[in-house]
Amino acid sequence: MRKPFTKAWIARLVSSLYLLAPFTVTAHSDNHYGHRSDGHAPIGVMADHFHNQGEWMLTLRTMNMSMKNEKTDFTVPVTASTPLEMETQMTMLGGMYGLSDSITLMMNLPYLDREMEMLMPGMMGGAASKVTTEASGFGDLKLGGAVRLRETETDRLHTTLMLSVPTGSIDETANMAMPGAMQNEMLLAPMMQLGSGTYDLISALTYVAFQLKTSVGAQWKNVVRVDENDRDYSLPNQNQATAWLAYNVDDSFSTSIRGQYFT
Incomplete structure (x- = not known):
């Protein structure tokens, strides 16, 4: 049984490269804040805005996430x-496309590279050893749209509804054999899939208010797993709140x- 990370720290370094299609209308709305540099939320916030009819945009974002076990003293035998x-x-x-002034269609497709270093118990009471496992490939495709609920000269509000399609693999394996032991191909833990x-089902509500030189925003997002997967488990439902x-x-x-x- 794998032990979970305890009090793990998470660091995210996010950058983005926007690929704007030629001959398209700019992604900003006609309101004055649309032309401001803070017209978009911080790059780590997904589905933070919408588009007018006929506007479209492609984005390419990269994100690194690191987690580390807080425990460093493994003098006690690893079992x-x-x-x-x-x-x-x-x-x-x-990708985003303004189907109308009120509805924006969206899609997201991630490519993931995961690597985990683990401490494995030794054979016949021997010393523990470190093993590195890896998995890479496309993740789950997300399709949906944003619906504009409110937009004035000083604020905006919209909701997002998306469906996550299970295109990412849950069958990734790795060789977990100890030095000198036979090959032992094992299924990776769910967090490595x-x-x-x-x-x-993914839903979100996003609100942004603008002042002369500042803006504040908040987003609540919920992820609900519809059923169990082919391996008879489902990841936990998620709730996320962010403000900037x-x-x-x-x-x-x-x-x-x-x-x-x-949560």
């Missing part, structure tokens, strides 16, 4: 596989700070 560190690099391809294996404060330096540059909470 079960214990995660030490986990690294995930995600490249997210996204590339997808959930289930159809998931941005300062508009000028029309081409802004700074922001963001916090988030997961």
Whole structure:
């Protein structure tokens, strides 16, 4: 049985490259804040805006996530596989299209590279050894749209509804054999798999308010697993709340700070 990470720290370094299609209308709305550099939320916030009819945009985002086991003293004999560190690099391809002034269609497809270092118990009471497992490939495809609920000169509100399609693998394996032992191909833990294996319903509500040089925003997101996957399990449902404060330096540059909470 694998032990979970305890009080793990998570660091996210997020960057983004926007690929704007030629001859398209800019992604901003006609309101004055649409042309401000803080017209979009911090790059880690997904589905933070919508488009007018006929506008479309492609995005390519990269994100690195690191988790590390807080426990460093393993002088006590190891009796079960214990995660030490986990690294995930995600490249997210996204697309948005304004079906109308009220509805924006969206899609996201991630490519994942995962690596985990584990401490495995020794054979016949021998010393524990470190094993590194890896998995890479496309994750779950997400399809849906955003519906504009409110938009004024100083604020906007919209809801997002998406379906996560289980295109990511849940059959990733790795050789977990100890030095000198026979080959032992084992199924990787759910957190190392590339997808959930289930159809998931994703809903979100996003609100942003603008002042002369600042803006504040908040988003609540919920993920519901519809059923168990082919391996008779489902990942936990998720709730996420995030809020941010941005300062508009000028029309081409802004700074922001963001916090988030997961359950």
